Amino acid sequence: MTSAAKLAIYNFGLFVASYDSPAVEGFRLREPANFSAAECAEGFIGRSGYEGEPGPESWGTQVFPRFINGSGFEWAPSSLSLWADLESLMAFSYSGVHADALKHAKNWQVEKQWPALVLWWSEGRPDWAEAVERFEYLHDHGPGPRAFHFKDPYGYDGERISIDRTRVRELAALNAERHKHLMSHVLSMKV
Structure with a gap:
């Protein structure tokens, strides 16, 4: 692999209730702000969208890891994106807007019996199937x-x-400066 490789990240979780339920409202409200914060974060390259939804193109057909089996859900929150390096991704993930969502995740998601995320170096654009395979x-x-x-x-x-x-x-x-308006908005949201 060459230094042209980009850092790929895939994460997966299961909600405590359906996506449109009041129990998951805090997640739903924060989701657009998290995507906006990522898109203007230092080191962000791109993310997969979701088939049939407005926004970025989906990087293949979305599939889910085997941990969804028996959950009663056909769909689960997951994301797939590319970053310049580990430091950029870590800076975004564990501070600011995204850190606020992580702080409250226990309210919306079941306790994980699997990894929270998987990282790998990619020379091209990964797809959902590759992401799930690496996660498992x-x-x-x-x-x-x-x-x-x-x-x-x-x-x-x-x-x-x-x-x-x-x-x-x-x-x-750097990201905190860029995300000031998003952060104040997120802090006013229901958990």
Whole structure:
């Protein structure tokens, strides 16, 4: 793999109730703000949309990991996106608008018996099927160059790496400036 590779992320969860229920309203209200915050975050490259919905093109047919089986749901919250590097993604994920959503996720999603997310390096645009395959691989085999997470990251060369925490803080500060209006809006929302 070359340094032209981009960081792919896929995440998956299950709601405590149907998407349109009052129990999940806090998620529903925050979802557009999270997408907007990602799109103007430092290091964001692009994200898959969802078939039949306005917004970005879907990167293939959306599929779900086996953990949806027996849940009673045919659809579950998941996202697939590309980022410039680990630090950019971490700065977005764990600060600001997205961090607020993570803080409240236990109100909307069932406790996970699977990884929260999977990361991998991609030289092209991944699709949903590849994302799900890597997600299940991480669950079944643990982190490695093929599928990993923030706690045990790998570089595009397949070697373990360390995340530059100073750069993460710098990027988070840049994003905070860009997301001021979104953050004040999100903080006024129902949980």
